[in-house]
Amino acid sequence: MALAKVDFSLKAISPITDNLGITSQTDLVEINLFLFVKIVRARNLFAHNGHNNLDPYVEVTAGRFLGRTFCLQGNTNPEWDQVFALENDQIEKEGIKTVEIFVKDNVARYDPYLGMISLEIFHIPKRFPTDSALAPKWFVLEDECKRRYRGELMMCCWIGNQADEAFHEASHLQLGHVLISARHTLNTCSRVYIMPRVWCLRLNLLQVEGLILEIDDPSESSDIFITATFGNGTRTLASKSVKSNNGNPIWNEKDILFAVAEPLDEILFLTVEQGTLARCKRLGTCVFPVKKAQTPLQNPDRLVTMDVIQNERFFVGKLSMRVTLDGGYHMFDDDPRYSTDVNPTDNGVWRPNIGVFEMGILNATGLPEMKPQGRTDAYCVAKYGSKWVRSRTVVNSLSPKWNEQYSWKVYDPSTFFIISVFDNSQLHEEYIAAGANDTRIGKVRISLSEMEINTVYNYSYPLVQLQPSGLKKMGEIQLSFKFTSPSKANLYKKYTMPMLFPQHFEDPLSQAQLYGLRQQTIELVRSNMSKAEPPLRNEVVDYMLDSREIVWSMRRCKADFERINVFLNCLVGIYTYFDDVRKWKDLVSPIIAHLLLVVLFFLPQSLLPAIFLALIVHMLQEFQIKPKTLSHADLHLSHVHTASEDELQEEFDPMPSKFEDIILMHRYDRLRVSAGRVVTQMGEFAATMERLQSLLSFQDSTATMLVMISCLIIGIVALAVPFRYLVFVWFLYFLRHPMFRSPFPPFYENWIRRMPSKLDSMI
Incomplete structure (x- = not known):
């Protein structure tokens, strides 16, 4: 009943119309003017009032708003090169007339300031x-008695908008009672991050020659295996064990795969072990720099032979192996069901881009209070x-x-755009000291394949969080976006x-290999x-x-079962209809059939x-009822309304389980993992059926138009060519x-695989 009272729907909002004639960089967002103050450096500062130190x-300051630069210790000619900004709406709301710049000494706290500059906002120039x-230019500082101070400050001040290159570097002035310390203001700035290229490192172990074994009975074979570990020790994989009593064990097993990120400066440690994983003895180690690995195009069959060393000096054998950097795979970092990219690592084989996706992050409303005193410090990550x-x-x-x-450049239309909202907990010392995490508020996925080309979408998306206690609405985020493609033929x-x-x-990879590479890739993204x-x-x-592993969920099981039932009911309906025709339950249908x-x-x-x-x-006919909006979180489809609190707690139960009984914990975890795989397969089957249906429903308008054209062409060919020839050729x-x-x-x-499904609307 609680869900019925909360509006979780997707809402269309009014498009942005007033952009002051600027359409190149800010045509999707509302143009806001900002007062920018750039502090470059100072010269000829001097301490006074009897102390010799100077920490300027x-x-x-603009009205109640305040911002501070870093404090540079013992420097009479400091350089800051920092930019501050204040939104023009705040200036007009507060009736601010002047902006004042004070140069202060952190040592002499009793001094009001060393010098200051006061500027009338009305006279500050506007910059497009x-x-x-x-x-910037030099300004002579004045003391508190309006007398000229011998020190000077290089700065500049102007009024610009979001398209200004200083906008993303600027620290925004804050109210005095919520002022953020200078060293934490960087956490408030906007940034663009580029992930490094992640390669697939193939390690093919062949054999070790001349290995010195420590065995009591020469007639008995020992278990020999090799562990491969990267320098930081976070990623370790072991080979299979082989029996050997002559010191020449042979593996020649399937490749061991690692994810490695550029600049490829990691070191691979290979350790030869004797015994079992639980109880083993180290026989020797060799070191391989990843930079020495070659790509398959350079020399795919190159054999690498390395000395196995014990205690960093004793030679105990030679290890033969192949090590290659394979850039032909796409290294999944995000969930493969909602992939934002499908390009391989080697950008030399990328297909040409087909267009550009532009996103305007407008605002959010109704966010919850995430901190004491009713505070929320929100930022978005896309x-x-x-x-x-x-x-x-x-x-x-x-x-x-x-x-x-x-x-963003788009290389494939069947991809997703992801944007999330977080509360920033890294702005104040008390939260940082307590190890507080940035709190998630909500996430939105946008399917590019459902978008019309060159059409601007303006939506208010609900931000929802599924928690062990139930579903909670965390506010709404308003977005404006479009997908432009210059060549529809390429699309x-x-x-x-x-x-x-x-x-x-x-050379397909197994599901276990794909999962292992994805977990390693996520770890590399975290580190980067x-x-x-x-x-x-x-x-x-x-x-x-x-990154959370998919495990058993009663809620998802119900949802996927219902999705499958939709298509089973269609088959039952078709059979029922033909049975009614056969039984002449009405007169018109049998006559038409005859x-x-x-x-x-x-x-x-x-x-x-x-x-x-x-x-x-x-x-x-489907065109008449084609979807009017893009897909979004569907609560009833996801069975959020039917899930009990116990089922949600089971879904959010961590791995390993929090149950106290050890035996029950292991059995329960195995059941959840197995059931999670079954649920995943059920979801894939349901998604395939829904993709077939979406071919005819204009959910992806481009694909449905292509189906219509294909049906027309095939129909004409079938009309012109005798049926028996078509059957014979087929x-x-x-x-x-x-x-x-x-x-x-x-x-x-490929066509069917690209179609949207209701999986896109699942929570």
Whole structure:
């Protein structure tokens, strides 16, 4: 009943109309003017009032709003090169007339300031994005008695908008009572992050020659295996065990796969072990720099021989292996069901891009209070492909306005755009000291295949969180976005091509290998994002990439079962209809059926044209009821309304389980993992059925138009060519020899795979 009172629907909002004539970088967002103050450096500062130390910093004040630069210790000619910004709406709302810049000394806290500059906002020039950057100049500082101070400050001040290059670098002035310390203001800035290229490292172990074994009985064989570990020790994989008593064990097993990120400066440690995984003895170690690995195109059969060393000096054998860097696979970081990219690592084999996706992050409303005193410091993180975007943090606001616009190149239309909202907990010392995480508020997925080309969408998406206590609405986020494609021919061609690249079909990886590589790739993304400034924290990356393993969920099981029942009911309905015709339950349908039978008896060649004509008519009927909005979170489809609190707690139960009994815990975990796989297969079957249905329903308008054209062409060919020839050619093609078959899936399979399904609306 609680869900019925909350509006979880997707709402269309008014498009942005007033953009002040600027359409290149901000045509999807509302243009906001900002007061920018750039503090470059100072000179000839001196300490006074009897102390010799000088730790200068600059304070920018506009009404109740305040911002501070870093404090530079013991420097009379400091350089800051920092930009501050204040939204013009706040200036007008507060009636601010002047902006004041104070140079202060952190040592002499009793001094009001060393010098200051006061500027009338009315006289500050306006700068448009097409103009060059405003040149800073020296200003003579004045003391508190309005006398000239001998020190000078280089700065500049202007009024611009979001398209200004200083916008993403600026620290926004905050109210004095919620002021963020200077060293944490960087956590409020917007940033663009680019993921490194992640390669698949193939390790093929062949054998070890001349290995010195420690065995009591020479007639008995020892178990020998090799562990491969990267330098930081976080990723370790073991080979299979082989029996050997002569010191020349042979493996030649299937490749061990690692995910490695550029610049490929990691070290691979290979350790030869004797015994079992639980109890083993180290025989020797060798070290292989990843940079020495070659790609398959360079020398795929190159054999690498390395000395196995014990205690860093004793030679105990030679290890033969092959190590290659394979860039033909797409290394999945996000959930494969909602992939934002399908390109392989090697960008030399990428297909040309088909367009550009542009996103305007407007604002959010109704966000919950995430901190004491009713505070929320919200920011957005958006991802498509290897490009991540972090918006600026709007401090202390339950209705933040971002009005930031970004763009991404699109290489495949059957991909998803992901954007999430978080509460920033890295702004104040007490939260940082307590190890607080950035709290997730909600996530939105947008399917590019459902979008019309060159159409602007303006929507208010509900932000929902499924928690162990139930579903909770966390507010709404308003977005404006569009997908532009200059060549529709290239777009149509994509629907007949495999989503993944040839390597995935010529040398396919198992599900276990794909899962292992994805977990390693996520770990590399975490490590890379944590090194940026400001960093994207691990909890943010995990939420964006859906890193949690899929386990048993009663809610999802019910949802997938109902999705399958929809199509089973359609089959039952068709059988029931024909049974009613056979039993003459009404007069019209049997007469029509007999007329069709007579026509097909005398004109069998019209069978296929009639079928395809019927499909075209059905699709034209579906056009009348085509979806008016893009897909979004469907609560009833996801069975959120029927899930009990106990079922949700089971779904969110961590791995391993939190049950105290050890035996029950292991049995329960095995059951959940197995059931999770069954649920995944049920979902895949349901998604396939829904994709077949979406071919005819204009959910993907481009694909449905192509189906209509294909039906028309096939119908004309079937009308012109005798039916027996069509059947003969089809059977001849169907029974062709395997040597004439391609490892790639046929075009119609690729086509169906690209279709949207209700999986896109699942929570």
